Amino acid sequence: MRRPHSSRLLAPAAALLLATACGAEHADTGRGAGADVPAPRATVTDPPVDGVRITSVTIPAASPSPTPSATLGRVHADPLTVPGDSGISAAYQVSNDGDEAMTYTVLFDFTTDTGAVMDNKEVTVAGVQPGRSTSGTVDLGVLVPGASPVTRVKVAKVTKVPADEAPAETGACPASGVRLWADDGDAAMGLRVVGLHLENCGKRDYSLDGYPRLSLLDDNREPVDGIRILHGGAAIASGTGFDEPPVPLVLKPGETALSGLIWRNTTLAGTAVNVPYVRVLAKPGAAPVTVTPGLDLGTTGKLGVGAWQRADR
Template identity: 40%
Template sequence: MCMKRWVRGVVVAGAVVLGATGCEAAPAPAAARPSVSAVPPAAEACPEGGVRLVEGTGDAAMGLRVEGYELVNCGATDYVLEGYPEIRLLDKAHRPVEVAVGHGSAPITSQVPAVDAAPQRVTLAPGQASSLSVVWRNLVTDATAPAVEGWVLEVTPRPGAPRVSLALSRPVDLGNTGRLGIGPWAAAGR
């Protein structure tokens, strides 16, 4: 059985030979719009507010991180999103991480299409999902300041909506930059 592993900060140039293990290499996710993982089983209770947050696959190179998440409508009625969510990160002890959240990829990097897209209105029918792209750098700019990691993502999808939490399998490893860029809600699969 082949297992994918998240490797932080390692860039591999060229091809990786997997023939000895009998595994085939999966295509790398597009940095412009990371793919997302499957929706959790229907047997799982739908959170208050009728939506569930799902972690996607990420893309990391030379300290630049691009991560995708999906907000799945697990309720019984349409769910309308517009613009940007409100985001908060918590550390392993569930304490808030100090981070400045901006709309778009600047000043973190230059142009990430999914993060720099124009906001649009997205209506999710029951079972449909919307995607959210996030970008940051794992960079230590001050040796005297500790590097921080977010292990829980909290999202308020729209004004007045209940906050949705997701325990992350991979951290938002900010180093000590304290900056995170987010894109607007987009229809999943675009």
């Protein structure tokens, strides 16, 4: 019961087209005497989405001398239909207007003219300092066989957490000596299960005994009230794998533990509740880590959490 990727979108996607009528745009073909003609690049001046904006999009043209045409406020170039790397990419800029360093995770959708998503790519931009901006490029890579032509790129979702609370599945071991992150989760018939993973990446043993401590946060990372956090998966549904009571664990360096978040997205009377951020303490006094599982809690008003259990990496 693999959880669909689209179910994790927390807000309506804001399309950033190759060019739009509301912003200045041009197609940069970069032609020069005796030089190869590069793929046309369309400059984008649309406003940012939560601090992230696409600055230009590059789509290879079907002919060696492409001439993108502007139609209805859009710059369009027919993409190549050749095997291998599509050559489609988007340049982006991430700007932090807050007062603390933030780590951004951005989901980019590569779409057709009608908005159908042909593929998406997720990019993490770590440690953007307050008042600063950083730039990068996201590549589509190989387009799946039979896919319709990609002509647009849009920012589908942006999440951002304090840099010192960002999850770390890989890379340098945090100062705490442990990594903690959430997986993509599974979903079936309204039941959601997201794994919380913890690895002792330090040089000392790490002890656990009980349940992770959770704080539920809204889009502004303010507390969400009115949700009961229940111990054990059985409080939500049976057979989730997180029903066992807590037992003391001692993780040697390199060993891992697993917990889980369990909920249903049932919606009856009342207002549905969505929780984009969960601040996790592995145990009392531990360094906090903020994960982004996108809890679509419906109107159930409850979330289950499993006890830490030993896991294989």
